[in-house]
Amino acid sequence: MSDLAERVLAEAETIAVVGLSRSPHKSAHSVPASLQAAGFRIIPVHPSADVLLGERVYRSLAEIPFPVDIVDVFRPAPEAPGIAGQAVAIGAKALWLQQGIVSAEARRIATDGELAYIEDRCIAVVRALAQLTRR
Template identity: 80%
Template sequence: MADYAERVLAAANTIAVVGLSRNPSKAAHSVPASLQAAGFRIIPVHPEADELLGEKVYRSLKDIPEPVDLVDVFRPAPEAPGIAEQAVAIGAKALWLQQGIISTEARRIAETAGLDYVEDRCTAVVRAIGRITKP
């Protein structure tokens, strides 16, 4: 039986990645790239880039013109509560803080608004273990 994180990831199709890196050697680039290769729709959120992973980049979550299932966060923990508030504001279904990122306040914001919440887990690892792919 799949664990909670696997179920959250499997339910997502469109993933907004806050902090997707321009540097291919960083996990903040390679992890979203692996999700994209597995069939997920990736929407990069970055303050300066125009295109990443072949996708248009948005400056913030509120600028994304389509529904987002999951917000995947590659930013420091102190930024997580603000990102959680934005995720709630755009109607995302889930908030995911990558491995090494923990925020009690982001959890409170997300869960109070009814979002699924995962922290300190890597989406790529969860995807691989659960063998989650999208058609």
């Protein structure tokens, strides 16, 4: 693996997705669905849904009762620092901000908390290009 994003994803099994959408027409739904189809365990984090992609939804990262490898973020950049703090608090291994999301403060929080940090990259594109699966 030549880059950090590929290495992080290659080592991951469980991905908590903050902002997973109910709408299959949005990338915040189709991207996690493609990861799930490739064998990754997707854990939806959403404020009001009960089940997404066939998985129980958690209201916050703190509610997830098992280890998470990657926290994948589909929320606006101003929310990223708070999510970064939550990712550090639950002991995630990495924080991944989806394409178009950049936050210097989230980067600082994640790296201070010893999380790998990826921003402004689509996790599904990285997975496809690296041909990574969990099946």
